[in-house]
Amino acid sequence: MIWLTWRQFRAAAATVAAALVVLAAALALTGPGLASRYSAGITACARDGGCPRFFDRFFDDHQVPFLAVTLVVLIVPALLGLFWGAPLVTRELEAGTHLLVWNQSITRTRWLAVKLTFTGLAAVAAAGLCSLVATWWAAPLDRSAAPGFALMDPLVFGARGIVPMAYAAFAFVLGVTVGMLVRRTVPAMALTLALFAAVQIVMPLAVRPHLLPPVSASFELGPENVDSFSKAGDEEFQGNPPPETPTTIDVVEQAYFCVLANYYGGATLDARSLLTAGFAALVPELNRGGRDLPEATMPALTGDRHADWAAFETAWRRVTGLLPQDADLQAKPAAATLQAIVTALDDDHARWTHGAARPPDYYDGDQYGLGLHANLGRTATPGTALPPLFVTTVLGGPAKEAGLRPGDVIESINGSAPFVDGEVTPAAVAALYPQYPQAGAVRLRLLRQTTGRHWTVTLKPGLYQPDPAALQVVTPKLLRDHVAYVRLSGFAPDAADRVFRAISRLGAGRTLTGVVLDLRGNGGGSADEANRLLSGFAHGKVTAYQCAASPDTKDTGDTGDGACAPMRTDDSVPLLGLPLVVLTDRGCASACEHFSSAVKDLRLGQLVGTRTAGAVSSPARPYLLGDNTTLMLPSTRHLAPGREVIDRVGVAPDHHVPQTPKDAAAGRDRALDEALNLLHT
Template sequence: MIKALCTAVLVTACSLSASAPAPRLRPATASPPAAAPDGGCAAITAPPPESAPPTSVNTLRQAYFCVLDNYYSGPAMDSTALLKSAFAAYTRDLMRRGADRADLQLPALTGNRDTDWAAFAKVLGTGDPAALRAAITGMVAGLHDNHARWHRPTPPPEGGPTGTGIVGASAMQGPQLDPAARPPLFITRVLPGSPAAKADIRPGDIIVKVNGMPAFIGDTANQGMLDAFASGKIRLTLKRPTTGRTRTVDLREGPITRQPPAVTSKTLPGGVAYVRLPGFHEGAADQVIAKLQGKPEAVVLDLRGNGGGSPREVTRLLGAFAHGKVTSYFCPLKGDCVPNRTDDSVPLLGLRLVVLTDRGCASACEDFSAAVKGNGLGTLIGTRTAGVISGPSEGYLLDDGSVLLLPKVRHLGPDREIIDTIGVPVDHHAPMTALDLATGRDPGVAKALAVL
């Protein structure tokens, strides 16, 4: 569950959400990556190479200057904060492996990015590759930006993907644990044919303990679950809400089958169309529009669990419900914000719209939801969105074949409101409970039909 959701990373471009799962990149060539003209990072235009040099001090240097030159607030950033975050992560990694060095001490920093780097690199010497990777991760994490990532592509595993098959949980906020989540923690999605499905684990099952640890400590989700789920072998204490039965299941990773995201639909009572959109992937808007060509009375668009995707798909789908509207703004560090607008080349459907959201609705999903709410295009039902929408990322290639993803602009809603870290509030609160999932009830759909 949490491993599947929290380690899903982007490996290509600015159009992808920071929280949407992305396919692993297949190697392009066997040659090393081309260096940027100035020796810094290069904007990524193709998959990383099959083979590349190991992570080195130069890789960390590239990442450092790449952030300062390309990140949204990089030009105004205190460069010493980047080096402090990197150095702290570097030393922690050495300590975990019993390889700390007596001479390893952060040098005095002046705030001059070039001289500070020279002093920093001198202390590192040749560097430890594993600790250098930890340093880049720590430096990027120090930005506290949900759309900033560092990723080292790996080839697809032989024999296909593996996992437990638990790929959704109630306490998730986009790709992370939700600090606002309340007990109980329950499973929301299980892949068919997976180890979890074979163990009769179902949506709605309440997770009482993970490897003996309580799922909640008081009213706060236990962060220790992250490491437990990442281990590949886990013991779950589960409670079935329909019967109250509690049991313990030992679960190991095994082969899983992941279907590509697909738009699905059905007809609800009263001639209302229900369309589920799992992500704003390429072509998603046209797929939704195609589902609505039968002239339904209205549409319930289910965006629960939608991790985001392409901003272009957002404006295209919004163009089916309104023309001439500002949907959001992309704002540079300095200068005027650039408005994004509905794609008015799309014919209007003329349908009443209800959108279902939850804490799994992140990034481009929030972009769409905010535009619907801010422009009065429909009604939002469910729970507040994730608040994971700092700005679209662009990818930069480093010399070890890894990819640095950095937002160049900040996202604001259609009224220039900040949505990042806050989320989009709904018009009608209708959360899904464990018992709802276990019995097939859907309070969001029920409320949508009542509103329509």
């Protein structure tokens, strides 16, 4: 029976074997060169930090053969099911040869088992060999693939590793089953092809995402992805900082003089404001422990930075010297003092990073909090934030479990109204965004306007897995009238090129009529990426100025700015040549405001939505302190192309279209509707 099966099968087997030999030869000839170019490119880009752009160029240069090889591997299982599975039984039934076999003392079970086993194993082996050579050849491209072509994306996942073998087994069994039911070879082949194609589409798009929750990876800052930290002196610190140690007054001194030497405006800053804030923070720490002392008196300050520090340090040591000599107890006043000095700068980009910790049960991709976003962020600004406060997004976790929905109005937080006489209560709003280890329950009084329901929920902060779509940096889609819509959640290191690729793919086979760039909730990132993205809409322009503080403000008017370095467009970036509308809100900050202000000043497009956050500065540089904590300080100030200040002011939209609770509840996006109207008027 095995010999008979081989006689019937050998022509088809020889054809597939020949095709595999040709494919393997072609990949064996080109694979080593591909790997060599990838290795050389990685070596070169690692020296200048340009690896993201190398990945883009390398993949774009080899995208056509990459897609061709991937499609071949995807098609092989279908062909095996079509030409090996479907005719396996139907050919015998149509010709009647099965009756001859059954009359030769061969049972039906043995006849079918031998044919299925022999041919089925051959089909799985053929698909496995095809996948093996393709996976080996495409390894460099898989490591540099653009979004949409990564290993776990539907197109590529089915063409790597053992997945094609599983598809081949399924296609073969499907073909045999359909053939036995239809009993006609050509209709069985056609039906097999249709059913297998449907499964290949439905499985990755509708079934696989629900089999297991997606897993995201987090990477610790280290020598591989951070060139260096600067110590708060003149040394460079390479790699990861050592574990933190208790903060002392010596560390506070180091931070104080680091601010004066490296912070924008440090040369002209009145240092007395920093020391006053630092001493004021010491008093509550004494009160908390019931240890307020008569010696806790602020010394007189003269304006001489070194003399004032000496007086401050003497008074501080005199007070804390009367406290119990416990390292942790001594560290709390020092930490409070240092934090107050940094806070006194009143700069969103100046911060002291310390005490960072993860929850014990943290897993890659987890987030901590209540699992919601509201129309106001953690740092709601009095005078600019407007009522009401309402939920805009439910990410998961406690908020999802409690049944909250977009559009739910938050009437009170822990008993406090978020707005009093129209003015926002920042502390109440900040309670919506607890950070670990904050674990206190948050009580919300809610109103659902669609039903008129009032109710109260208590949410306990915790870890949760957010919706994977909320974690995507770039989310493209095609809107009506061939308008390209791209939501950009942050200016990550390769964000600009990812946006350009997304627009290019949306325009494949059609003529785009405009671009809507959604920057709502974009907290910023790389100013260089914002500048590169602007370069797709204009050449030969200044997109911002980074200005040092002037040592003599009399010479520069009341701005206090000295020499300003312009940031210019990268004219090597191809122009898109498309009308642009940008969606903004109070969540658009930092590099997002760099982009928005340039669009407005340079008239590259129109802004729709609400005013931006007003939290923009130059990129902050890290300085390692003596307790192995990090002080982040911007050394220049950002000015828009028209040299206006954006920090604390924000960028006003050309068309003010705020979101309302009813809009959020109905899933209606009036700002996007207005953007589409503008593109077609």
